[in-house]
Amino acid sequence: MALPPTFLDELRLRTPLPGLIGRRTRLTKAGRQWKGCCPFHNEKSPSFYVYDEHFHCFGCGAHGDAFAFLMRSEGASFMEAVERLATEAGMEVPKPTPQARERERRARDLQDVMGAAESSYARRLRQPEGAEALSYLRGRGLSDETIARFGLGWSGAGRGALLAELREEGIEAPQLVEAGLMQAREEGRLTDLFFNRVMFPIRDRRGRTISFGGRILGDGQPKYVNGPETSLFSKRRSLYALDLAREAVFRGAALVVVEGYMDVIALHQAGFGGAVAPLGTALTAEQLAELWRVSAEPVLCFDGDAAGARAAGRAAEVALPLLTPEKSLRFATLPSGEDPDSLIRRDGPRGMQAVLDAAQPMGEALFGLIAGPSLPEKPEARALIRNRLMAAAGAIPDKALSAEYRRVLLDRFFAQSRRPGLKAPPRHARPVPDEGKVREGRAAILLALCLRHPHLLPEVEEPLAMLDFPEGRLRQARDAVLAWLPSAERLDSAELLAHLANSDVAVDVLRRPDLPPGAQPDATPAEALEAFWQFFGFLRGESELVEDLRLAAVQLTETADAGAQTRVIRLAAALDALRRGEAEEPAEGA
Known part of the structure; x- marks a missing residue:
């Protein structure tokens, strides 16, 4: 039994060709396509191109879709290729049952019905009854070539006219109902769905007509009508x-x-x-x-x-x-x-x-x-x-x-x-600070906090390491502090400063006049820790803090670890501090 075209189309869509062919030959991106050396003949320069739904070799002429590739590369039959790809795509190959054969026959019949209807509508557009519709389309600036390319037509003014014409081709009313071209009215009477309308064929991605849309001439409502859902057409x-x-x-x-x-x-x-x-x-x-x-x-x-x-x-x-x-x-x-x-x-x-x-x-x-x-x-x-x-x-x-x-x-x-x-700056507005200098100043304060209170480092080592410190001396000093921590015998400020004796940046940051109370030698551990997370938040940025907090909350849920709980609390505090400080423009260097 021939497989339903709709099944094969869906299977092709679920089988990315670059992934399938990439198992046999190395592919590289070339614009929207992929290219590589042809797996079917020996070549040194790539002439084998893979597109969305087919491959083509400009060297040997090999061409085809996913089924053709398996048949050619592995010697599989068509059904073997279909069954393998269906398994990988999680699809079930339709069984050759009487019901499947009937569905296939009806699908072919509906395609034929749609083609016949499109031809009928297009003929009517060129007949005297379609003169007004043709004039409307030309009045909208459409050329005859465009009208033909899109298959535009005219439904006709009389109800039942489509059935009368298509009966000569062996098409009966039940088929037109199933195709969405006729519908039942009161007392079971059938009537055309489209009448007095300019007709627009609706086609699938392969160019097969699957339904129609119709536009009424004049001021009637609804202005546009589309065909109903059918076995061919899903809106x-x-x-x-x-x-x-x-x-x-x-x-x-x-x-x-x-x-x-x-x-x-x-x-x-x-x-x-x-x-x-x-x-x-x-x-x-x-x-x-x-x-x-x-x-x-x-x-x-x-x-x-x-x-x-x-x-x-x-x-x-x-x-x-x-x-x-x-x-x-x-x-x-x-x-x-x-x-x-x-x-x-x-x-x-x-x-x-x-x-x-x-x-x-x-x-x-x-x-x-x-x-x-x-x-x-x-x-x-x-x-x-x-x-x-x-x-x-x-x-x-x-x-x-x-x-x-x-x-x-x-x-x-x-x-x-x-x-x-604000539509204009206030009269005495202070100048907007240089963002680079502001960031550098905050990084210097964060570093000063660590130099004054190295007992913070075991708790803040990971967030300190993840920060995007300004390039240059500040980043080098931060890295030196992190390198000292694993070998430090005592988390003492004097010992840390001695380790950094060759770095003048340590002296500079500790002499800054804008250091917060938490960075002073007499600050309590709680004051120092609060100041660290506040300036960490300023440097990290709100969107990153929100994501850090979300991931920390997930970790806490999964592990119920005390360290994870502390991290959630600290990040939440940093985020709160940042948001409380958002309304003010930071002073340069602060």
């Missing part, structure tokens, strides 16, 4: 024009997601062949997965109004749990009142290109989507926004990427928080 998994966009992206075009059929078609005609659109719904996780199979960083292009901002926010919310270091998004915003179709007609392709060139990376756009154009005045409102920023970063499963988003979002938040609502 949440499909993207309009993905079959055409895949080829364009392969040749270098940007993958751009817009909102409607006409936007996509106008973009393709203007040279933006990577345009696609969801089908009347918000972008779904399944559609994002389809997009990332084509491009690592698609551009989501939304209208510049409140509805566009809401759509962008929903898309970001769906995308966050799916982000990886290799998969992200960019966000482009159209001028207010414009969509891609109207912008191209007004400003031409250059106007649209300018919008795409200004697209923001995900992290930058995310801050604006959550915080808006400016932070509010009220502390409670700012705290709410900060919590939302933290939650957004926390939704990313990759820990390193999540930490980077947290750092970027909070850095921008605090940069805006320092002067909320």
